[in-house]
Amino acid sequence: MSNAQILASFAANLEFEQIPKDVVARTEDLFLDWFGSALAGRGARPVETIRKLAQDFGPHYGPCEVLISRRTTSPLFAAMINGAASHFAEQDDLHNSSVLHPATVVFPAAWAAAQALGRSGKEFIAASVAGYEVGIRVGEFLGRSHYKIFHTTGTVGTIAAAAAVGKLLRLSGEQMVNAFGSAGTQAAGLWEFLKDAADSKQLHTAKAAANGLLAAYLAADGFTGAKDIFEGGKGMGAGMSTQTHPEKLVDALGTRWALSETSFKFHASCRHTHPATDALLQVIRRERIVPDDIETVVTHVHQAAIDVLGPVTDPQTVHQAKFSMGTVLAIAAEFGHAGVREFDAHYRESRISHFCKKVSMVLDREVDTAYPSRWIGKVTVQTKDGRTFAGRVDDPKGDPGNTLTRAELEHKALTLGLYGNAATEDELKHAIASIWAIGDALVVPKLLPDSKLETHHG
Amino acid sequence: MSNAQILASFAANLEFEQIPKDVVARTEDLFLDWFGSALAGRGARPVETIRKLAQDFGPHYGPCEVLISRRTTSPLFAAMINGAASHFAEQDDLHNSSVLHPATVVFPAAWAAAQALGRSGKEFIAASVAGYEVGIRVGEFLGRSHYKIFHTTGTVGTIAAAAAVGKLLRLSGEQMVNAFGSAGTQAAGLWEFLKDAADSKQLHTAKAAANGLLAAYLAADGFTGAKDIFEGGKGMGAGMSTQTHPEKLVDALGTRWALSETSFKFHASCRHTHPATDALLQVIRRERIVPDDIETVVTHVHQAAIDVLGPVTDPQTVHQAKFSMGTVLAIAAEFGHAGVREFDAHYRESRISHFCKKVSMVLDREVDTAYPSRWIGKVTVQTKDGRTFAGRVDDPKGDPGNTLTRAELEHKALTLGLYGNAATEDELKHAIASIWAIGDALVVPKLLPDSKLETHHG
Numbered sequence: 053m054s055n056a057q058i059l060a061s062f063a064a065n066l067e068f069e070q071i072p073k074d075v076v077a078r079t080e081d082l083f084l085d086w087f088g089s090a091l092a093g094r095g096a097r098p099v100e101t102i103r104k105l106a107q108d109f110g111p112h113y114g115p116c117e118v119l120i121s122r123r124t125t126s127p128l129f130a131a132m133i134n135g136a137a138s139h140f141a142e143q144d145d146l147h148n149s150s151v152l153h154p155a156t157v158v159f160p161a162a163w164a165a166a167q168a169l170g171r172s173g174k175e176f177i178a179a180s181v182a183g184y185e186v187g188i189r190v191g192e193f194l195g196r197s198h199y200k201i202f203h204t205t206g207t208v209g210t211i212a213a214a215a216a217v218g219k220l221l222r223l224s225g226e227q228m229v230n231a232f233g234s235a236g237t238q239a240a241g242l243w244e245f246l247k248d249a250a251d252s253k254q255l256h257t258a259k260a261a262a263n264g265l266l267a268a269y270l271a272a273d274g275f276t277g278a279k280d281i282f283e284g285g286k287g288m289g290a291g292m293s294t295q296t297h298p299e300k301l302v303d304a305l306g307t308r309w310a311l312s313e314t315s316f317k318f319h320a321s322c323r324h325t326h327p328a329t330d331a332l333l334q335v336i337r338r339e340r341i342v343p344d345d346i347e348t349v350v351t352h353v354h355q356a357a358i359d360v361l362g363p364v365t366d367p368q369t370v371h372q373a374k375f376s377m378g379t380v381l382a383i384a385a386e387f388g389h390a391g392v393r394e395f396d397a398h399y400r401e402s403r404i405s406h407f408c409k410k411v412s413m414v415l416d417r418e419v420d421t422a423y424p425s426r427w428i429g430k431v432t433v434q435t436k437d438g439r440t441f442a443g444r445v446d447d448p449k450g451d452p453g454n455t456l457t458r459a460e461l462e463h464k465a466l467t468l469g470l471y472g473n474a475a476t477e478d479e480l481k482h483a484i485a486s487i488w489a490i491g492d493a494l495v496v497p498k499l500l501p502d503s504k505l506e507t508h509h510g
Numbered sequence: 511m512s513n514a515q516i517l518a519s520f521a522a523n524l525e526f527e528q529i530p531k532d533v534v535a536r537t538e539d540l541f542l543d544w545f546g547s548a549l550a551g552r553g554a555r556p557v558e559t560i561r562k563l564a565q566d567f568g569p570h571y572g573p574c575e576v577l578i579s580r581r582t583t584s585p586l587f588a589a590m591i592n593g594a595a596s597h598f599a600e601q602d603d604l605h606n607s608s609v610l611h612p613a614t615v616v617f618p619a620a621w622a623a624a625q626a627l628g629r630s631g632k633e634f635i636a637a638s639v640a641g642y643e644v645g646i647r648v649g650e651f652l653g654r655s656h657y658k659i660f661h662t663t664g665t666v667g668t669i670a671a672a673a674a675v676g677k678l679l680r681l682s683g684e685q686m687v688n689a690f691g692s693a694g695t696q697a698a699g700l701w702e703f704l705k706d707a708a709d710s711k712q713l714h715t716a717k718a719a720a721n722g723l724l725a726a727y728l729a730a731d732g733f734t735g736a737k738d739i740f741e742g743g744k745g746m747g748a749g750m751s752t753q754t755h756p757e758k759l760v761d762a763l764g765t766r767w768a769l770s771e772t773s774f775k776f777h778a779s780c781r782h783t784h785p786a787t788d789a790l791l792q793v794i795r796r797e798r799i800v801p802d803d804i805e806t807v808v809t810h811v812h813q814a815a816i817d818v819l820g821p822v823t824d825p826q827t828v829h830q831a832k833f834s835m836g837t838v839l840a841i842a843a844e845f846g847h848a849g850v851r852e853f854d855a856h857y858r859e860s861r862i863s864h865f866c867k868k869v870s871m872v873l874d875r876e877v878d879t880a881y882p883s884r885w886i887g888k889v890t891v892q893t894k895d896g897r898t899f900a901g902r903v904d905d906p907k908g909d910p911g912n913t914l915t916r917a918e919l920e921h922k923a924l925t926l927g928l929y930g931n932a933a934t935e936d937e938l939k940h941a942i943a944s945i946w947a948i949g950d951a952l953v954v955p956k957l958l959p960d961s962k963l964e965t966h967h968g
Contacts, residue, residue, distance in 0.1 A: 101733045105724070109586040111569045128567040201749035206695075233703060237664075237710045238717060240698040243744035244736035245691060251734045252695045259696060259721075266563070275559045276709045278702035286701035291659035292749065 055301040056280050059189065060228035062305045063182040063215045068174040071181055075309045076491060079177050079184075081461055082145055084487045085316055086155035087119070087499060088465030089144040091480075092392060093137030094120035094472035098251035102136040102258050116164040117498050120474060124502070127164040127269075128262050131213070134160035135261030136254040139205070141392050142374045143468060146323045147184075147314045148451070149425045150191025150208070151199045151356070153257075154314060157209030158183035160261040162216035165268070166496045171220050173493035179219035184311035187212025192300035193282060196424065198293040200359060206241020206256030207292065213264025214271075221272040233277020234267035236288050247363040249372045315427075316450035316461070319390040321374040324357040326450070327419075327429025328377065329384045331443035335433045336385060338441075343385040343407055345435050351377060352416035352430035354423035361413065373399035378408030392471050427451070458488075475500055513759040514738050517647065518686035520763045521640040521673045526632040529639055533767045534949060537635050537642075539919055540603055542945045543774055544613035545577070545957060546923030547602040549938075550850060551595030552578035552930035556709035560594040560716050574622040575956050578932060582960070585622040585727075586720050589671070592618035593719030594712040597663070599850050600832045601926060604781045605642075605772045606909070607883045608649025608666070609657045609814070611715075612772060615667030616641035618719040620674040623726070624954045629678050631951035637677035642769035644690075645670025650758035651740060654882065656751040658817060664699020664714030665750065671722025672729075679730040691735020692725035694746050705821040707830045773885075774908035774919070777848040779832040782815040784908070785877075785887025786835065787842045789901035793891045794843060796899075801843040801865055803893050809835060810874035810888035812881035819871065831857035836866030850929050885909070916946075933958055 053061070068076075093099040103121060106129045116130030117123075120137050124130075138144050139156040146153050158180055166176040191208045198204060214235035218228050241260070245252035271277070281287045282301060289296040319326055328351035335341070351357075360375065367373040373395055374380065382404040383390040398404055419428045429445040447453035456464070462484055469480040483499045490496070511519070526534075551557040561579060564587045574588030575581075578595050582588075596602050597614040604611050616638055624634040649666045656662060672693035676686050699718070703710035729735070739745045740759060747754040777784055786809035793799070809815075818833065825831040831853055832838065840862040842848040856862055877886045887903040905911035914922070920942055927938040941957045948954070 098733060101728060101731045105727055105731065109569075109584045109724075110567070126567045201744050230708070233706075233708055234710065234713055237700045237703060237713065238698045240696045242695045242736070242739070242746065242749055244739055244742040244746075244748075245695060245734075246744070247742075248691075248734070248737045250688070250691055250736050251728075252692065252736065255692055255695065255728070255733075263717075266567075269563055270559060270709075270713070273559045273563065275556060275713075276703075276706070278700070278708050278710065279706045281700070281702055284702040284705075286659050286704070288700065288702075290702075291700055 054280050054283070055298060056232060056282050057225065057229055058302045058305070059186060060232055061225035063186050063219060064223055064225040064228040066178055066182050066219065068178040070306065071178060072309065075181065075312055076177055078312050079180050080487060080490060081458065082155055082311070082314060083159060083180065083490065084461055084465050084484060085145055086138055086159040087483065087487060088468035089141055089156065090119045090134050090138035091472040091474035092141035092143055092468035094474040096140045098254040099137045099140050102254060103133045106133050115168045117167065117500065119500060120472070122500060122502050127168040127265060130164035131161045131265045132258045132262035134163065136258035139257040140254060141320055141468060142322060143317050143320050143392065145314050145316055147188050147191070147310065148427055150188045151204050151424050152187055152191040152208055152212070153205040154184045154187050154212055156257045157205060157213050157260045157264065158187065158216050161213035161265040162220060165217040165220040165265060169220055170495050173490040173496055175220060176496050177491060179216045181311055182219045183212045183216030184314065185305070185309070186215035188310040189301050189303055190282065192303070193297050194288065194293045195295055195297050196356065197295045199356065201243060202292055203241035203243055203253070203256050206260050207239040209257065209260030210235040210239045210264040210267070213261045214267040217265045217268035218271060221268055223268065223271055227271045229279055230275065230277040231268045231271035233279065233281045234270050234275060235264050236281035237277065238263040238267065239288060246360065246375065249369050313452055315452065316456045318449040318456070319380065319384065320392040320395055321380040321390050322360065324360050325377050325380040326448045327427045327445060328353060328431050329380055329390060329429070330445045330448045331429035331431040332381050332433065333384055333388065334445060335431065335441045335443035341435060343382070346410060346433055347436045348434045349381060349411045350432040351411065351413050352419055352432070353413050354420040355415055356423065358413055358415060367399065370395050370399050376408065377413055378411035379404060381411050382407035392468065512738050512741065513756060514690060514740050515683065515687055516760045516763070517644060518690055519683035521644050521677060522681055522683040522686040524636055524640050524677065526636040528764065529636060530767065533639065533770055534635055536770050537638050538945060538948060539916065540613055540769070540772060541617060541638065541948065542919055542923050542942060543603055544596055544617040545941060545945060546926035547599055547614065548577045548592050548596035549930040549932035550599035550601055550926035552932040554598045556712040557595045557598050560712060561591045564591050574625045575958065577958060578930070580958060580960050585626040585723060588622035589619045589723045590716045590720040592621065594716035597715040598712060599926060600778050600780060601775050601850065601922070603772050603774055605646050605649070605768065606885055608646045609662050609882050610645055610649040610666055610670070611663040612642045612645050612670055614715045615663060615671050615718045615722065616645065616674050619671035619723045620678060623675040623678040623723060627678055628953050631948040631954055633678060634954050635949060637674045639769055640677045641670045641674030642772065643763070643767070644673035646768040647759050647761055648740065650761070651755050652746065652751045653753055653755050654814065655753045657814065659701060660750055661699035661701055661711070661714050664718050665697040667715065667718030668693040668697045668722045668725065671719045672725040675723045675726035676729060679726055681726065681729055685729045687737055688733065688735040689726045689729035691737065691739045692728050692733060693722050694739035695735065696721040696725065697746060704818065704833065707827045771910055773910065774914045776907040776914070777838065777842065778850045778853055779838040779848050780818065782818050783835050783838040784906045785885045785903060786811060786889050787838055787848060787887070788903045788906045789887035789889040790839050790891065791842055791846065792903060793889065793899045793901035799893060801840070804843070804868060804891055805894045806892045807839060807869045808890040809869065809871050810877055810890070811871050812878040813873055814881065816871055816873060825857065828853050828857050834866065835871055836869035837862060839869050840865035850926065
């Protein structure tokens with residue numbers, strides 16, 4: 053059997069009962085975290101543009117909920133719109149070594165399919181786990197050379213979504229191979245948009261979720277795809293990576309639960325900024341200094357941080373601000389936390405841009421070698437009165453070794469839901485309770501009641 | 511201005527009145543040729559699978575016709591289904607030097623948008639020309655290294671469709687740049703499926719047309735994309751080609767009409783088989799020999815022919831047969847023409863597979879150097895009685911130097927329409943008349959009346 057067939061067979065045959073209890077619980081955690089992120093995208097211009105077009109192009113009714121509009125539609129468009137919404141606030145989860153944001157591509161597709169097919173909560177959880185396990189391994193297979201040009205969450209996300217939806221469609225192993233083939237040949241997403249602060253990121257996650265769902269539904273109807281879309285001579289590895297890692301495709305299937313390695317995002321910024329942010333906060337707290345005391349901050353980073361954040365020298369939008377190392381550190385230094393509200397309210401302020409200019413990035417060999425398996429944060433802080441402090445974190449807040457509690461996750465989801473003006477506090481609490489009980493649902497419920505909220509904010 | 515901006519500006523500002531009369535007439539020819547190809551896809555399993563899913567996921571009504579079902583839907587799904595249908599029979603057009611099949615991605619998108627927006631025939635023609643001119647240049651820019659792994663019609667087709675639909679949406683030059691950015695970051699399609707005879711080809715054209723249309727509609731609503739999706743450091747060229755040709759992106763805009771360089775397909779097989787097929791037919795007719803007289807046929811080909819056709823050593827499906835040099839030559843030698851009906855009826859016959867084994871491919875330096883600007887056909891035929899004949903064609907039938915007449919195009923469209931059981935002969939003749947008069951239509955019409963034909967054939 054090829055690695056593609058082994059991986060497909062694993063996904064097709066995974067049963068809820070095989071999944072360790074702590075992995076099931078972590079899946080619920082990740083699902084709640086995704087729900088909050090999806091609501092936080094409500095009202096954002098690129099998200100609402102995709103929602104509006106999807107509503108024009110798609111049916112105005114159906115079995116699947118669109119979280120940001122409280123409308124329903126077909127699974128394709130629910131996956132598309134919820135996928136667009138959940139990556140906007142930069143608060144959705146990240147798997148380190150694959151550099152994949154799994155939630156924003158797996159859950160929109162799996163939730164839409166589970167609702168369309170009337171599946172149980174346990175089946176939904178097993179499907180989500182399959183999506184994470186497959187997606188993370190394909191991301192590791194394509195590796196760092198892929199991520200230099202391609203937005204892995206867009207490309208690999210298509211496969212992850214197909215695996216999850218394929219599971220809900222109860223595909224055979226062979227059908228799952230076909231789903232992977234049809235997903236991989238639709239895989240797309242280039243980083244080029246980033247330097248223009250263009251809107252493509254929302255399109256990438258929207259389309260990854262929708263395209264992956266389409267691939268799985270096609271496979272269920274007998275549509276065939278390439279048998280070896282990963283390693284074949286004209287497949288994803290050949291076309292979209294200069295150094296693949298074939299052994300990663302089937303790494304410890306059924307014993308390593310890669311889902312549990314996924315990190316929650318504590319700060320509302322690009323994940324590449326988090327390690328240095330936490331290291332700076334460590335110095336500020338330990339040395340009891342304030343931003344005004346600081347002369348310079350040197351962040352010691354991995355190459356991908358320089359590649360992704362380097363072009364953002366003068367952030368003009370709140371989205372760019374989240375990709376500006378200096379701005380993120382400035383906001384965190386000022387408020388102790390770089391959350392969605394802190395960015396919206398303060399990213400343009402002169403004290404923030406003043407601090408931003410104090411921050412530089414240098415490539416660090418230790419950090420770069422550890423990446424992407426570990427995201428080490430190292431900073432050197434120079435004070436105006438001539439002192440030098442080193443900060444270091446080995447597990448940024450939200451990483452598996454320093455994870456968020458259920459109380460912290462509930463607080464984050466509530467904050468994001470209210471930020472998006474997407475639901476009342478009561479509605480959110482009801483949804484949170486539904487999510488904690490999802491494993492007992494015979495048929496997955498709706499998370500939010502239908503209603504007609506007005507669209508707001510930007 | 512960047513090349514992307516120059517190209518976008520050309521597309522946005524192109525007026526019907528600037529387009530030479532012979533280019534307008536050729537556009538009508540290509541549109542008719544596309545119409546026949548779309549109808550020929552009716553009933554084919556992969557096409558019908560996409561149609562069925564698109565109908566499940568999309569609205570069951572709308573302003574746009576689905577040619578193979580006589581239903582209507584939204585522009586996204588009309589583009590998707592008509593795009594899936596028109597590349598199946600391997601009878602749609604090809605532009606040589608870009609190795610792009612423009613019709614199957616430009617017309618499904620442009621026709622759907624023109625119907626949705628109620629545009630005139632002249633506007634539809636100008637939009638189609640913009641789609642061809644842009645798509646061909648982007649295909650030439652990405653070049654042969656791209657085509658080795660990627661199905662250019664899938665990838666570049668997204669941009670071509672976006673250009674055509676962007677024109678119908680009357681985008682500004684700046685909006686057109688955004689449409690290109692959103693199209694390019696969705697561009698996908700890998701050749702890996704070919705060796706498994708999988709169904710991806712229909713998915714590629716379906717999605718290219720739909721994704722390009724989506725990109726243009728997004729741009730009209732203010733959604734932004736990368737400004738330099740072609741040449742940027744993390745753009746299409748960087749990620750999907752090892753040798754780009756930047757000068758091609760803006761090659762002789764407004765004076766070179768690349769649309770007129772597009773070839774019609776005379777045989778119903780992969781275009782890489784056509785030059786050798788015509789060269790063999792030349793020998794057979796000139797020397798008055800029959801297939802049984804032939805001991806061996808050596809085809810002298812370009813490298814891409816070996817790359818694409820080489821893996822197909824033992825065709826199991828009619829689709830694979832169209833990618834088997836030996837099978838195509840066998841059918842052409844037997845029937846004088848390798849058409850859709852000849853393939854369906856005879857590709858498995860023992861006399862065909864017997865002749866197939868006589869055919870080999872060798873790389874030819876002259877042919878390879880001329881490719882892809884010119885597709886020279888050269889064969890060496892050895893007869894059983896020991897004679898050796900050389901055949902050579904510089905312009906395979908259907909190429910601009912050896913094009914099809916309007917009578918031949920009508921005959922081809924009628925054949926394909928009846929083959930697909932997609933319409934009656936009267937309906938087809940009415941549609942052909944509509945197409946010849948398209949330039950005078952104040953609002954584009956429907957090509958076929960609504961009705962409920964039963965689905966058939968495979």
